Amino acid sequence: MIEMLKNWYARRFSDPQAMGLAAILLFCFIVIYFFSWLLAPLLIAIVLAYLLEMPVKFLTQRIGLPRLLSIMLVLGTFVGITLFIVFVLVPNLVTQTINLFGDLPNMFNGLHDWMLSLPEDYPELVDYQMIGSIFNTGREKILAFGESAVKYSLASLMNLVTIGIYAFLVPLMIFFLIKDKQELMSGFSRFLPRNxxxxxxxxxxxxxxxxxxxxxxxxxxxxxxxxxxxxxxxxxxxxxxxxxxxxxxxxxxxxxxxxxxxxxxxxxxxxxxxxxxxxxxxxxxxxxxxxxxxxxxxxxxxxxxxxxxxxxxxxxxxxxxxxxxxxxxxxxxxxxxxxxxxxxxxxxxxxxxxx
CATH class of the missing domain: 1.20.1440 (de novo design (two linked rop proteins))
Incomplete structure (x- = not known):
């Protein structure tokens, strides 16, 4: 068994290029897996920088605007859309969510009345004991979900400071990631394996x-x-x-x-x-x-x-x-x-x- 593993290792990892690729992948996996909570603003900024790179290139290459001006226009538009979502769409979304939770008891009662009629229509398939068991289980699940929702809401209120920090740091990091993309890539490549x-x-x-x-x-x-x-x-x-x-x-x-x-x-x-x-x-x-x-x-x-x-x-x-x-x-x-x-x-x- 050990000899077989040695032969497999020699076949797959004897090439220095393969070892370099394996080292890079292992390092990235370890960093993201164990430190993703710490690097979350940077990871979000990288994702959004990829998203905004295309309109920046369009304004720079097709329209002929200076790259810095293109970055400012695209980033300003993105911030404006984000503010619209936060202050217009999110409040409506929260209101509809509250209304839905308020209507859940009526929906639950309507479902209960409908299911109670099933034993009369289909006595050979459904009985009242089965209906009672289903609704007791459903009631417990709903109560547990409500408790979880309250805890999540309280945790969200506690994280408002973190959200505020992200709201400031992420656009700033996006700006520098797009503006100094080549310099950052060149500097990062110095820490990578030569092979x-x-x-x-x-x-x-x-x-x-x-x-x-x-x-x-x-x-x-x-x-x-x-x-x-x-x-x-x-x-x-x-x-x-x-x-x-x-x-x-x-x-x-x-x-x-x-x-x-x-x-x-x-x-x-x-x-x-x-x-x-x-x-x-x-x-x-x-x-x-x-x-x-x-x-x-x-x-x-x-x-x-x-x-x-x-x-x-x-x-x-x-x-x-x-x-x-x-x-x-x-x-x-x-x-x-x-x-x-x-x-x-x-x-x-x-x-x-x-x-």
Missing amino acids: RTLASKVWKEMELQIANYIRGKLLEILIVGVITYVIFLFFGLRYPLLLSVAVGFSVLVPYIGAVLVTIPVALVAVFQFGISPTFWYLMLAFVISQLLDGNLLVPFLFSEAVNLHPLIIIVAVLIFGGLWGFWGVFFAIPLATLVKAVVNAWPSNEEISVK
């Missing part, structure tokens, strides 16, 4: 894909959220902003997110409209929008940038989401693409022998 040709090859392949993925995913969230909001407004569904935001963010979790977000949409619709033609028309429009997202919008935005099997994507979401939470879910697909690029670029036994 990094293989790592540079993988990085060049991934840099464009990660940037395109960030822009494409944020654009997908915006488009899906706006279209869903219009559909909900058209049918007069309650809590349209809250539900459309949930639908927009559901695209972060491929396949699974679309299924999960359909549940609250269907529940709110059935309690508001009942099993009526309006309910079915609403659900039909919603399902069509989801199908168009998966079969038209996603291929258009991402093209061949992400060529992964659906099973690999789901496994990547589970693994990286478990490691890094929200950001792990957000970057699950590019991280899986990175793993694929590393595996494809890793020198095989034959390549090492030729060298």
